[in-house]
Amino acid sequence: MAGRRARERKARGRRRLIGWSIALAVVIAIGIAVAWALPRVLDRFSGPEDYAGPGTGEVVVQVQSGQNGSDVAATLREQDVIASTEAFVDILVEDPTIQFHPGAYRVQQQMSAQGALDAMQDPANKVELRVTVPEGYTLPQVYERLERDLGIPQADFLQAAGDLTQFDLPADALTIEGWLFPATYTFDDGIDAPTVLQAMIDRQRQALDQAGVAEADRQRVLTFASLVQREARLPDDFGRVARVFQNRLDIGMRLQSDATVAYGTGNFHVVTTTREEREDAENPYNTYVHTGLPVGPIGAPGDVAIQAALAPTEGDWLYFVTVDPNTGETVFSNTLAEHNAAVQRFQQFLRDNPGWGG
Template identity: 75%
Template sequence: MAGRRERARQERKVKIRRIVIAWSIVLVVVAGLVVAVTWGAGQLRERLASAEDYPGPGTGEVVVRIEQGQNGYDVAATLLEEDVIASSEAFTDILVEDSTIQLHPGAYRVQQQMSAQGALDAILDPANKAELRVTVPEGYTLPQVFERLERDLGIPQAEFTQLAGNFAQFDLPDDAISLEGWLFPATYTFDEGITAAGVIEAMVARMHQALDSHGVADADAQRVLTFAALVQREARFADDFGRVARVFQNRLDINMALQSDATVAYGTGNLHVVTTTAEERADASNPYNTYQRTGLPVGPIGAPGDQAITAVLEPTPGPWLYFVTVDPNTGETVFSETYDEHLVAVERFQQFLRDNPGWGG
């Protein structure tokens, strides 16, 4: 009995020693991890402290761009190149320390020789985003569009005109004869530093988007824009768009000349009048003369908007073949089915001209 008790006691001692050794190993491992984590944090703090950095707050102003797809290291390289920060490490170490920071594409106004943290704060502040806004009204012709773009974006008209001379470089259909009609009228927001080519690309892309949303096939895009530009120029009020489109469609259906003064005027280059002379209407050499040529004009005479495109695709039902704006000041327009009815309306317009000498000239 005494021998068995002694053996049991010895076995308990062995088990206790094993447990003590096991826990000692665990404590050593944990202690090692704590030392490693502490050392790593210390290394990051030392790196942050040692990375070259400007004291800030910075001077002057510079616009930097963050492109789509760039990462923090790319942005740091851009900031370093523009002398915004003293070193890439000072900027990227902040991003490594806080993985929740997100940098968004765009142009930003910052100062040179800022601290890395100050530069990051400036980029994250929406108030520092360098943006330009421009609104292009419906019906504007290319020269008018380019004038507006120069005024609001600061890009010389000459740059747009030069690009328009090589319009094939843009995403236009094969039957397009110019950029006319393809620059969608809307309000745009561009980053500072946008190029003339970038502006045109964006406006053409927006027109494609509009045509796609209306279900216009690529093969029919130029014809729809040519028709819609005509409606845009001739209609004034929302209710008139569909009726103007119907008049022209009814004429097209019977091969009747459209007889639009707006197209004749566009062909002469005199875009600031609503009337034309007998000589201008008789000029068959004008490719936009819809008095002398049947069918649609050779191309758009301005930039149509969604309302005009909708009117062409869904014209208001009606038998009209004629319309005339009898009071240009109010926009009142009379639609007629017969020529005799139309002559009565034309007399009202002519009376307006007699009462308002020099109007529209």
């Protein structure tokens, strides 16, 4: 009897042990399930991953033409500006009017999605390159200025300018000289040489359109205006210089412009020329030996020079000389005797200022 009760107690103990083991296994299984599911549940209710701070450091993000909000979000995530594309896209879904404009934008890394969006919409964060090309600059001078301010090598501009067909210039244009309008330009970071040149040529076309220059006359007008731009010093003299050149053209008299001779020699910065240079018939720009306008522009004319070439000031002058280059004082003469007297004043200036103008 005692033996049977002992066996029953052992059986009950084994059943309790099995029960506890099963219960423990269930608890462990539930714990594993909760551990796996809880983060996903929390994620579902807490939203996509997002940085909390305003960001640190700095990075430039490029938005390409044609990209949509998802593309921009992917770029921001790649550069660690935002923690997830979902957080950024969710904001865009709520406001479908948000647009992105091509260009480069300076933002911080590890920003909140809203902060990154605000930064991308702020024009102050857009990275832009600015360059000013003065009136009268020749192609080498323009390329040097573009390289300095845009960071594009001069060789890139030389290569791009070698293919005139891409710019749709007149058939009589030998180069793009004269077609790069002198002005201040703003470009997006990452711009290339052909695009810069096209923008400047388009701006010159706009100036010619506004001046009413016909397509067939554009190369001639730019050539004429470039002479006026290089020779005139004061605003009131542009029309007078144009009149001298026009009067000479009307009677078949050579223009005798030192600026054209200098351009043909490649010495764009000089004011005076030598007798040997003025007698060089192999220089196609030498208006001392070749009658009429030179073979092309000798620099970049601006609006004032273009207007002067189209409507010269009324007068009978055939000569002019700048007698004081420091002040720009220029004497216009009807006769050679008057002109020679003015030239003597200029020569006296050179004696008083040795080394000037070379």
